[in-house]
Amino acid sequence: MTRAFLLGTALACLPLAAAAEQHQSMDDSGMNYSAGLSYGPRPFFLISKMEDGPLKDELTQCMGQTPERTTFSIGHRGAPLMFPEHTVESNHAAAGQGAGVLECDVAFTADQELVCRHAQNDLHTTTDIVVTDLAEKCSTPFEPASDGSDATAECRTSDLTLDEFKTLSPKMDASNPQATTAEEYLGGVADWRTTLYDNDATLMTHAESIALFDAMGADFTPELKTPVVDMPYEGFSQEDYAQKMIDEYKDAGIDPSRVWPQSFLLDDVLYWIENEPEFGAQAVFLVEWTDGFDEQDSETWQEDFAALKEQGVNYLAPSLNMMMTVGENDEIAASEYAMAAKDAGLELIAWTLERSGPLAEGGGWYFQSVNDIVDSDGDYYEALDVLAQDVGVRGVFSDWPATVTYYANCKGL
Known part of the structure; x- marks a missing residue:
């Protein structure tokens, strides 16, 4: 060099x-x-x-x-x-x-307010929703991996009001398909990305x-x-x-x-x-x-x-x-x-x-x-x-x- x-x-x-x-x-x-x-x-x-x-x-x-x-x-x-x-x-x-x-990327909430999300149904991979009190509002609440099946969840912006959406904490877009707990599901970030800047990020x-x-x-x-x-x-x-x-x-x-x-x-x-x-x-x-x-x-x-x-x-x-x-x-x-x-x-x-x-x-x-x-x-x-x-x-x-x-x-x- x-x-x-x-x-x-x-x-x-x-x-x-x-x-x-x-x-x-x-x-x-x-x-x-x-x-x-x-x-x-x-x-x-x-x-x-x-x-x-x-x-x-x-x-x-x-x-x-x-x-x-x-x-x-x-x-x-x-x-x-x-x-x-x-x-x-x-x-x-x-x-x-x-x-x-x-x-x-524009999606809408339950009260028809516009927010920035890559998809209407990505909150389970881009925020901490599955470990919050709002998890029960998800279209498909978190289900752990079991018997060879991957962990699943689907949480939509339209599941929440704008006020509820703004309480979430964003994270790197990822999930752990082998997760047996909601906390584990928040992982899965590719090793060529980083979680260094997740702290206090703002929706x-x-x-x-x-x-x-x-x-x-x-x-x-x-x-x-x-x-x-x-x-x-x-x-x-x-x-x-x-x-x-x-x-x-x-x-x-x-x-x-x-x-x-x-x-x-x-x-x-x-x-x-x-x-x-x-x-x-x-x-x-x-x-x-x-x-x-x-x-x-x-x-x-x-x-x-x-x-x-x-x-x-x-x-x-x-x-x-x-x-x-x-x-x-x-x-x-x-x-x-x-x-x-x-x-x-x-x-x-x-x-x-x-x-x-x-x-x-x-x-x-x-x-x-x-x-x-x-x-x-x-x-x-x-x-x-x-x-x-x-x-x-x-x-x-x-x-x-x-x-x-x-x-x-x-x-x-």
Whole structure:
């Protein structure tokens, strides 16, 4: 390892002044995110794992650069590689790493208030609910593992009122399938993540996320989560749900140009296009790999890109595995699926980098289209370069936004 590389790593650990915003962004905690952006050591670790070549050389030469906020870097649930997702602390970390866009996945409570959760039914893995007095309210209360069957539970935001939801303590998303007690069920965190920052983490409503992200100078990409309850729910229709999410940005005085609302349901996207056209212009249709999908075979594609454009859809967000394939020289390459979507005039957003854990141990679900050639953590930057330069994505979600911020700053994105 070179002396220059070690120096770059050391410098990365210092709070570096950033010129990402002309104004100073400070939230109620007093943390100033325009003047204290930092990459931390992870980008340099990943670069050190890359194979020698022009990309590694270019990224290495950027080690002395000053971090700047960029909308190319999107905080996926904040920075959940190390922080409990959708918490104030997770988003503090993401903003401090230069993420220019932050995400609140939007679910609703029993009293139809909007909160930040990745799914309506994930409270049993993302909070301590199974060891609280609210456990009995879960749709499926905790059942211990026995006779070869895994432990089970299902706790929904719609099982609780907002006041009840706010009493829960968030944790890293995990559960222990072998648990025989509720306390044991709270475990199961992957060994490449950490529980170091679970302590006193803070849950957020959607409205609170808007205020926080705005104070930190970041833009917004809320995702309307597909309900697991039948809709309408207690008179609350899917259209009411989609409208309420947008109304909370309007109530906060947020310019629609700063908001990229997302949904896996095309009807939600079309609702925004028709009823809230300023917000609908940047509405994002999310799609993901399904069984039988082949990123190189158009017969397996379920999306008609031209039809989406005709309906007013401008943004498509496929999972990473849909946009990558194995190239002629056994390198990561852009898929035919991604290029066809781009050729149709759709803006593409990629999700989610650094969700698969160490690539040295295999790429996992997010890299399944290139698993045969992924064997190093340095491949995160190889994949990112293909997405940015060959596919031409507008932004990349990551569980640790500093990785994408570093690349975007180095490339001038």
